[in-house]
Amino acid sequence: MSNNSKPPLRPHYPAYYHPLLSGFIRVFELDPGSPADPIVGRLVSQTIGGPSYEAVSYVWGDPRQRCDLTISGATLSVTANLHGALTVFRHRQRRRRLWADALCINQDNVPERTAQVELMGSIFKGATRVLAWLGWEEGAEGRQHTLDAIRFIRSFMRDPETGLREARILLLHHDVSVTGPSSRLAVLASEDERRQFEDQAQRWEAVKLFFDTKYFHRAWIVQEVGLAREAIMYAAPKPPDHDSDYDLVLDSVEWQLVGQFVKFMDYRGASLVTHLGLMSWVAHHVLMVWETLEDGSPKCDFLTSMHWVRILGVTDARDRVYSLLGHPCAVLDGQLVIRPDYTVTRGVVYTQLAANFILKTKDLYAVSMVDHDMDPCGQESRVWDPGDESRMPSWVPDWHSINRTTPMDWPHPAADAGEAEIDIEGGLEGANGKMMPHLLVKGWIVDEIAAVSRRMETTDFPVTNLTREMAKENPFWLDRVWAVVFPPSGTHENRHPLTMLEMLSLAFPLGTREKDEPVSIVGPQQSLNDHQRSFAAYVLDYHNLWRQTLRDTGGEIRKAAGCVPDRSLYDSLPEESQAVLRKRAEGATSEGFLECMTWPSMCRVVYRTASGDVGIGSRITCPGDLVCRIPGSKVLMTLRRIPGEGEEGTRRDTISCVFVAPTVVPARMKIRDEELDQKSVRFRIV
Template identity: 75%
Template structure:
């Protein structure tokens, strides 16, 4: 579903919608027909727990491409994608007898989209509608000809086959990582370089994973409304089909291809936790489907593992027509209520900035913690934000409110040990969140300590930077030898004694995957974690792999390196005793474990050095002069930025919120180590 923000300019909705009572919905009784027959049916009002129905999950698609249906003898215009779903799912006629209707709930049919109050009321029921359906029919859309159908079938077969023995499937796929510079569509000479067996294996794997890649690029997987639609369904099945000829009257010519959503979920979860480097290397969008899965994960006792705010964060990568639906499309989540009341009620008469601010303020007040603030990930410098409400500015909101409609690819920071005691929390929100024009947006008032100040910042890290490949491919990266360059920034030898090198390197390595997991500790929600010993061995292997790649420069053609390679590798810069220790740790180890653990946490973030020489990882907009602060109520450290033109009262600093951050060496600093009285931060 994707509820339009405003009523359509043309009368797509006839006057056949009668008012609905509280708790009532409409179900569309779809008449049987052949593929080329017109779509006809009627709307029936009922309670959710009334007669059985199935729920349609689909993408609205281009609003300009429409088809007419006959509903209760009136003409209703719907998008081509919904029309295709109805063609695919209606029962075929039974010659000589009464043909059965198919009872379906579909948003564009069953909600009067021109009635704003009805839309809001029905959106509030959406979770219950999909939970109450006997099954969810997820329509991926028509397949593009015979080639498109073959891709779909290949992907479905491969997922089934892969999940019978995923470890074997992953080992077979690693040939695509080993031969980085080979492509089935590239120069034939590259394939000739492989042995006959390896070439066949490479071509087979490349073709299968290409089908998987195309499958997860389907628009269906990239819409926010499907999250609760497949997540809440008792049974959810994904369908597609090759579009029948327009003049076809043979019902058997329409064959549906299908795969169960739970199997797809197991597949994408395995890839994210065990094959992140493969996912990023092949450019797979399977991780988007995994985000949907994470929203609904539960503990062994059945309680949700993903709270409402984290659910919002995982879903923000998905598309919506109306930015307010980023909140409303998840109101079926079990954590969307406090004491039986929804965290926010749908309203299509206020801006997204007001909706998001109301939600954030409500959650902070009810939980008395700052986890919501830790989900902020600014696209632009927050110092440029205006500080008064403007109802004509959809995106205007305080710096401490997550803009769930902004582009975001970061994972929530999930450090294994909290940076502050929640019992010391002192949080206040000053001002209103009603969005009244000209009034000041609300301030977040908290108390805490300045831990350090940032003095140097790296480039933004991308997942394509991380794998150690061959020299030609390395030099083609946007940031070749990224680890060596990050190290030169965070540990300049002219500022640090070499004896501290190994300690600094270990701190840096812990920042990338947000720490390690020891026996008995809870696992990270953003990917796998190694024990400290495993982590040290795998990271040492990673450093040595990059060193060996750097050593290849002397044997390479000068045109390959073109001056972008560092003067020395990270390993080369270390004192002999540190080099010997890394060699000892790396013996018999590979870098794969470290790569799988650090890929998702580190992407789209930067590494920085503080005034005291500590190393941290934080937001892409971090800059020198930003303050690293510890604030009770926040499990991780905060990056705050002073407002230069502010006039502060004694003991108070006016600032904007930049981002959550990790500084491994300072995550558990005691009050005595901080050595100062608490400061009041006024976050605008």
């Protein structure tokens, strides 16, 4: 499917697009020809299980750049990118049966388009092969980059561990640009090391350009290659403008191999991915949507799938939901979780989807997907407006905003869903001027947030050198986070610094807390012991960088806008705590900690609560926000009282608030009801 269901400048569809019977599709029978010949063919209707066909996966491209083709003697205008795909996929000697959305669906017929969107998953699953068109390669240099990337991925995956070790040289010399072979090189240790650096830089630059291709950044790709029996990705040199007889050469790579590469890099090379700015992790989101358990059942539920797809592009925001209706978990109580409707706003679609899950399951997992870009308290009006696509309640995830965080999928429920008191008050139809629905829940206020760090960026995490450190958004970020959770002055409720340090380290990967359980379910899985050792090594690495910085600058750099803290985290600890860290770090490296915390911590903040606990939460978290435990939610929630909101019109024991985000406080995740000495309260979340 394209990256939009209703593109602008859509052509008029000829009269021969006769209505389709229920469950039927059209297939385009493409006549054979040479690359320069006009595209000619005909449409036939059939069931998905009828004669075999191949499905075309491509990007719509610029709707203003169009080419004509002939269908049953009539002319149809399609985007230049689809025309290119048909050109390269056409056989020389025999007819080829293809399914492509812009050809096989009458986009002028809204009921047909809606019905075909529901079938999309089955269409790609039923195809004998999915042909993914990456686009034309621009010139000799463009083709060389594609070839280099494909060859490197194939070579790398024959021995990925060795390949990753060889790539570490790019991390060791952070002050060297890797924008191409002509970049400035720093003085390296030897001529051999210089050649190794140049070789690695060139190879990874080609890989970077490969994953920058627009194709990998479309939401519809999730179904198209995820459900395919076989998916092959193709690119080709752009043909000459006036050559009617040229040889068409295709460059190809199997999606399965690409998937193995991006999965390995995300789990074993996260620091390299972030350092080089590789967009390979975007393609990994496609794989995560279709992961299965040992028994073959889906590992990723529908709502988590929606979260992973948020980074991918669509022109129509409603297609973020509709492009996943082929997922096995898109059925709830025997019905689709939602049916396509292009007559209402995305805010209404997303609200209906979230409400459907909440009411039918009595589970608040949908709410834990919320990741606000801006403070939701700024909304003065809380009524529906069909002219505002983004208007929706604060408890509804805006799946059209870019996902900057990983889901907080806690392995052990923090609340008993069976005791949940959950209701939704108000209509879900999105009628103009009507009040948006409120989420009514019952729970406890566990704590209040007292201090918050700056937002953490993935580029902050690697321990580098002074040049690279000073270029970061948050130089010496770990020392600064520590100053928030354990300030030099102030009360810490008699908390030992090692206790605070362990709470902090466990917050970063959003992990479990048992000795033999993995620390993180996102990325590499470390035992608690391995996690403590690798974190200790990380603290020492940062301390050594801080100490080297002071030696090299004579301490004068402290005057440069306060970039270097007055003390490192390690220096702030008592001698006995320092000794413990040194002992833990013996024989350990910081890589394990860095890999398991990079994705969970990105774009989040660390905070200290009023009682002295350490937590990690949303980038919009503020002092005064309430950390709450709500039955029906696997994680704690952060709520914010509505300023000036009184009790008028509500029960006296009800707090009106907006939903900020899910949150993790390692020391309070397994809190029991009997440990909560205050009575429960009701929350009206607008």
